[in-house]
Amino acid sequence: MAIDAQRDLVPLLRRAPQIASLLSPLPGGYVRLPDVTDGCWFLRHDGMCAYEVAHGREAKFTTCRLFPFNRVFRVGSLRIVDFNSVVCPLQDALGTGRGVSHAELANELAVVGEGPLVNTPLPLPEGARELRWHVLEQSIVEASREALTASSYLPFAARQLELTSRQLGLRSGAATESALESLSRLLACWGALFGELSEETALCTRRMALLTPSLRFNTLFRRAAPAYREGALLQPAQLLAAWFLASKAAAAYGVEHAAIQGAPSPQASHTLSLRSLTELYQAQAPLRDLLARVDQPAVLNQPLTVEDLPKDLATAAQRLSALLLRPAGKKVGAGEPLSRALQAVAAELPSHARALVPALLLRAGDALSFV
Ligand code: SF4
Incomplete structure (x- = not known):
């Protein structure tokens, strides 16, 4: 877990001094607590958070208090709250009356205040602001x-x-x-x-x-x-x-x-x-x-490598190369969609191997470009 050094570090060490040697500093005033267990250091066998049980919800770190809505960003005056769906399991609580309501989350954010964990500046991609x-x-x-x-x-x-x-x-x-x-x-x-x-x-x-x-x-x-x-x-x-x-x-x-x-x-x-x-x-x-993007035309700038492939797949990769290879020194205009070449090569393979055709083409990396 990443914790806010300003806000959480000293209270954490006071309550759990045994983890001091595990903390390492991160840029931006954060510290990291590496997880060497199958779960958080404070996760009990019954699924409860030992830190919360011992010290109360108010004492929890910002990141855990807001979980799963703990990816909070700022773009100008706008606050974006994303949820974290990859670290821990989540449950779909929509319509169940359980889960976290918008009002509860807004209240938690108000209690947490204006620390860096809830104000990560978000650079916008080009044209995003203009396109609203x-x-x-x-x-x-x-x-x-x-x-x-x-x-x-x-x-x-x-x-x-x-x-x-x-x-x-x-x-x-x-x-x-x-x-x-x-x-x-x-x-x-x-x-x-x-x-x-x-x-x-x-x-x-x-x-x-x-x-x-x-x-x-x-x-x-x-x-x-x-x-x-x-x-x-x-x-x-x-x-x-x-x-x-x-x-x-x-x-x-x-x-x-x-x-x-x-x-x-x-x-x-x-x-x-x-x-x-x-x-x-x-x-x-x-x-x-x-x-x-298979509905767009695409070309290969170099043939696919086939040496390490089994015979059937090497033949399929050679066929893909023959269909998609850009003629040397020639500019290629809009042609047939990529799907034609993929399906033509797949049709020559037994049905169980057809799903491998896109993977064969992915071996091209940057040598594949869309026209
Ligand atoms: S809420 Fe935070 S501190 Fe508690 S068990 Fe989960 S990850 Fe650990």
Whole structure:
């Protein structure tokens, strides 16, 4: 955990002097307490926080007091509160009457005051301010409500694309229908490569919808993010790809889980937790970004390496190179979408190996560019 040295360090050492040798200073006045246990130093076997039990909630560190809403940023006069969905498990409390209300969180933030942990300055990506990013992001937060009970993420992705096109002043492609059509084409291509989604996806859709505002924030506002216009236009397809891959992973996990438990058939409703979906989103960034752009033309600036591949896959990689290689010294104009080459190569492979075709292309790294 990172703790605020100004605010929390001395009280912490007074209450738990045994951890003094473990603290190491970090820039910005923070200290870090490395975790060498399977959980926090203060986490008891019954799931309670020993520090809170012994010293009371008021004594807890800022970061733990606000958890999971402990990623708090400042952009000018605007405060952005993101939640942390990757460190510890979270539960979807919407509609249960449990969980943390907006008023409770606002109250906690007021009690915590103005320390550095709740004022992290956020540099905006290029063009975000001019394009009134918070208006678009807020409208997407509101639109996420409908997706909570939908069986597919597709309509919500199309709505995001429509809202984005409108906000960016793009008239063409702004209609929901055309957004739906373009994203449906992507889904069809992914289905041809990875197999159609056959499992029940409603729970995965709900969880992805709950995570969407946070995932968008962390993608669009990360360090070295592209200009806001470019990033925001790609996000609906990227999130749809993330949902597609997550639904595939959930189906695989459901099968695995059923096998371990000796259940007679895979549990269709089994899905991944909010934490695992976030983990997957981070781990699959290159694949997700590639899938989101398969409707664009792309070229390879050098052939894919094949020496370390088994024969079938080496042949597939050579075919991809032949289809996508930029002719030496030639400029390449807009051509066929990348999906054509991917599907043509996949069609020559047995069905179980088709899902590896995008991974083969990812081996190109920077040698793959979109035209
Ligand atoms: S609330 Fe904080 S101090 Fe308590 S167990 Fe959790 S991480 Fe540790």
